Amino acid sequence: MKKILIIGLGLIGGSIALGIKRAHPHYEIWGYDRPEVQTIALEQTIIDHAAPNLCSAEQADIILIALPLEATLETLRELAELELKEQVLITDTGSTKQSIIQLAQELFESKKIIFVGGHPMAGSHKSGVRAADVHLFENAYYVLTEENVALRDLLKGLGAKFIIVNPKEHDQVTGQVSHFPHVLASSLVLQAEEYAVTHPLVRQLGAGGFRDMTRIAEADSTMWTGILLSNPDVIIERIETFKEQLDALSVKIKAQDEKGLKHFFDEGKSIRQNMEIHRGAIPNFYDLFVAIPDEKGVVLRILALLQDFSITNIKINEENREDTHGQLQISFKTETDLERAYQIIQLATDFEVRA
Amino acid sequence: MKKILIIGLGLIGGSIALGIKRAHPHYEIWGYDRPEVQTIALEQTIIDHAAPNLCSAEQADIILIALPLEATLETLRELAELELKEQVLITDTGSTKQSIIQLAQELFESKKIIFVGGHPMAGSHKSGVRAADVHLFENAYYVLTEENVALRDLLKGLGAKFIIVNPKEHDQVTGQVSHFPHVLASSLVLQAEEYAVTHPLVRQLGAGGFRDMTRIAEADSTMWTGILLSNPDVIIERIETFKEQLDALSVKIKAQDEKGLKHFFDEGKSIRQNMEIHRGAIPNFYDLFVAIPDEKGVVLRILALLQDFSITNIKINEENREDTHGQLQISFKTETDLERAYQIIQLATDFEVRA
Numbered sequence: 001m002k003k004i005l006i007i008g009l010g011l012i013g014g015s016i017a018l019g020i021k022r023a024h025p026h027y028e029i030w031g032y033d034r035p036e037v038q039t040i041a042l043e044q045t046i047i048d049h050a051a052p053n054l055c056s057a058e059q060a061d062i063i064l065i066a067l068p069l070e071a072t073l074e075t076l077r078e079l080a081e082l083e084l085k086e087q088v089l090i091t092d093t094g095s096t097k098q099s100i101i102q103l104a105q106e107l108f109e110s111k112k113i114i115f116v117g118g119h120p121m122a123g124s125h126k127s128g129v130r131a132a133d134v135h136l137f138e139n140a141y142y143v144l145t146e147e148n149v150a151l152r153d154l155l156k157g158l159g160a161k162f163i164i165v166n167p168k169e170h171d172q173v174t175g176q177v178s179h180f181p182h183v184l185a186s187s188l189v190l191q192a193e194e195y196a197v198t199h200p201l202v203r204q205l206g207a208g209g210f211r212d213m214t215r216i217a218e219a220d221s222t223m224w225t226g227i228l229l230s231n232p233d234v235i236i237e238r239i240e241t242f243k244e245q246l247d248a249l250s251v252k253i254k255a256q257d258e259k260g261l262k263h264f265f266d267e268g269k270s271i272r273q274n275m276e277i278h279r280g281a282i283p284n285f286y287d288l289f290v291a292i293p294d295e296k297g298v299v300l301r302i303l304a305l306l307q308d309f310s311i312t313n314i315k316i317n318e319e320n321r322e323d324t325h326g327q328l329q330i331s332f333k334t335e336t337d338l339e340r341a342y343q344i345i346q347l348a349t350d351f352e353v354r355a
Numbered sequence: 356m357k358k359i360l361i362i363g364l365g366l367i368g369g370s371i372a373l374g375i376k377r378a379h380p381h382y383e384i385w386g387y388d389r390p391e392v393q394t395i396a397l398e399q400t401i402i403d404h405a406a407p408n409l410c411s412a413e414q415a416d417i418i419l420i421a422l423p424l425e426a427t428l429e430t431l432r433e434l435a436e437l438e439l440k441e442q443v444l445i446t447d448t449g450s451t452k453q454s455i456i457q458l459a460q461e462l463f464e465s466k467k468i469i470f471v472g473g474h475p476m477a478g479s480h481k482s483g484v485r486a487a488d489v490h491l492f493e494n495a496y497y498v499l500t501e502e503n504v505a506l507r508d509l510l511k512g513l514g515a516k517f518i519i520v521n522p523k524e525h526d527q528v529t530g531q532v533s534h535f536p537h538v539l540a541s542s543l544v545l546q547a548e549e550y551a552v553t554h555p556l557v558r559q560l561g562a563g564g565f566r567d568m569t570r571i572a573e574a575d576s577t578m579w580t581g582i583l584l585s586n587p588d589v590i591i592e593r594i595e596t597f598k599e600q601l602d603a604l605s606v607k608i609k610a611q612d613e614k615g616l617k618h619f620f621d622e623g624k625s626i627r628q629n630m631e632i633h634r635g636a637i638p639n640f641y642d643l644f645v646a647i648p649d650e651k652g653v654v655l656r657i658l659a660l661l662q663d664f665s666i667t668n669i670k671i672n673e674e675n676r677e678d679t680h681g682q683l684q685i686s687f688k689t690e691t692d693l694e695r696a697y698q699i700i701q702l703a704t705d706f707e708v709r710a
Contacts, residue, residue, distance in 0.1 A: 121560065141560060165556065173556045176547055181568040184539055186623030187600045191593070193626045195531045201520065203630060205476065205496060206532045209571040213536040216564040217627045221620035228616050232608045238546070239601045245542045246594045253587045261583050265576035268541030271548045272572045275561055286563070291481075293490055299666075300658055307651055314669040352481060355566075 002027050005060035009033040009041045012093050013066030014132025017046045023157025030056055041129050058083050065092040069226040073103055080107040089150055091118045096230040097145055097167035117145035143170055175234035179227055185217040286338040290328040291352040305344050309337040357382050360415035364388040364396045367448050368421030369487025372401045378512025385411050395484050413438050420447040424581040428458055435462040444505055446473045451585040452500055452522035472500035498525055530589030534582055540572040641693040645683040646707040660699050664692040
């Protein structure tokens with residue numbers, strides 16, 4: 001039996017609590033958050049006890065912080081003031097790792113308190129404790145900044161794939177595949193809007209490609225502000241190399257370098273096809289696109305095939321655009337469902353489907 | 356009766372042929388392409404006659420070129436050598452317009468041959484005459500560089516929405532919403548691949564955001580090379596302003612300007628959300644909410660009742676609210692459909708529904 005304290009009972013904290021319970025039904029899970037949130041968490045049996053204040057941390061064997069970055073740093077400072085158990089293990093779930101590890105080292109190393117940085121790379125567009133889902137992290141990567149058997153054991157019920165990544169490497173990699181893409185998406189939206197002032201058709205002629213490229217601009221601005229603030233060097237450096245890349249392309253365009261431009265696009269295409277693109281840290285959608293004719297009953301037919309899957313949204317993109325064709329955009333909860341649905345539609349219909 | 360010559364029998368040319376036939380079953384459609392393609396087009400009754408060579412253009416009332424950009428320019432030069440009909444109308448379907456209009460003016464203005472630039476803004480990731488689809492352009496924007504009653508009449512069977520846009524404006528707008536995003540997507544892929552050399556985890560930890568941002572990097576490289584070559588000034592200029600945007604963001608990041616960064620993301624989010632609504636598409640304001648139990652078949656059942664209505668989106672809000680039922684959020688194109696759907700669900704089911 002262990003006493004686990006989870007600080008922050010949102011989607012992540014709540015889901016982790018459920019995952020811990022799944023493997024360790026006899027562990028005692030304490031949860032700390034605003035009272036109204038604690039109430040819901042108790043009702044939904046996500047936690048066993050509501051911690052009245054942070055002092056409950058003094059009884060915890062393992063403390064898991066599932067808060068936004070800034071709040072995580074504050075909580076670490078507060079925990080450092082307490083009389084924690086001698087063998088306590090503390091971990092977090094922050095989207096970046098360097099700033100957290102740095103502070104944790106300052107605060108805890110001399111006290112011989114073990115802190116392991118964590119980053120479960122999964123999410124959903126839902127939020128809050130009511131969205132807590134025991135399946136959320138299944139097959140997702142869960143980064144740990146160092147190996148820790150106790151932590152792996154605690155979290156084994158999540159069904160996640162643990163990988164050990166040092167903080168700097170973690171922030172560099174997520175900087176490239178997650179943070180910088182968000183910078184691009186929002187920047188593109190702002191650029192288009194500015195251009196729309198003198199070219200209003202920009203607002204009407206945006207097509208499927210523009211839609212894809214800007215979807216993640218709708219992410220939570222507070223969370224993303226926090227991420228940019230905590231991973232500045234990597235993101236600035238990615239911006240610089242990207243600008244160099246754009247410059248190199250400009251040179252090819254100016255020179256009417258047909259061969260060079262074809263190579264640019266060919267490379268991009270084949271690299272992308274070979275990349276495994278999994279679910280990751282950032283809340284995302286597992287979307288399937290099915291090209292459908294404008295006939296009655298088609299949508300019903302497809303949905304009938306997919307009855308057992310966790311569909312969260314069905315968008316009927318009627319407008320034909322440059323790179324879409326009467327499209328059904330089906331969003332799934334998990335990557336597994338997406339992949340199975342993909343296969344089913346391919347087998348059972350003539351419709352073209354892509355993810 | 357008119358004789359129509361379609362040069363280029365790929366997805367676009369083939370689909371246009373079918374659309375012309377739909378409104379003008381008595382028109383004679385000639386098709387010009389490689390012999391094997393012509394054979395298929397004849398078999399699929401996409402065209403009535405195979406033109407043995409370009410001289411058939413001399414009998415055409417209307418000539419529609421559905422070829423890639425470079426081939427379109429070559430074809431225009433060849434057509435200029437022929438003895439075309441006095442009242443002939445020539446049009447194209449190229450993704451950019453300035454370079455084509457410029458050449459057409461040089462070649463045809465003195466001959467008093469009418470050339471109208473065209474750009475049907477639809478497609479699919481399929482290609483080739485076998486993919487020809489009479490529905491391809493339904494509800495799609497079809498740009499014409501100038502008004503032309505004969506052309507509108509010819510193409511009315513496509514079900515497209517014609518808009519008149521001058522060539523320069525067309526290339527600027529598509530440069531922003533279509534061409535530049537493709538540049539971004541492919542550049543991101545290349546940047547990530549280069550980073551992956553020293554940071555291999557980049558290849559594993561790419562998530563949904565990265566997927567969205569790079570999907571269009573898988574587009575046809577020949578087509579996109581042609582587009583970049585034919586719209587160089589706009590794309591280079593978009594690259595420059597985008598770099599400036601990135602620089603402005605870098606400044607904010609370096610300065611740890613939390614307020615500025617939050618504003619950046621907030622702006623991007625709200626602009627993008629508003630773009631969805633105004634973008635020629637149907638505003639999703641006509642929403643119905645149905646409280647449904649978590650049972651299989653319920654969604655299908657409701658959709659079966661609403662088959663005749665203009666549904667644009669179905670959202671399955673699983674997160675539980677005050678009550679224990681999940682909610683189906685159905686968006687309609689029109690208020691009339693919303694009201695009829697409301698009544699039908701009330702009559703035919705026990706589910707609670709509200710608008």
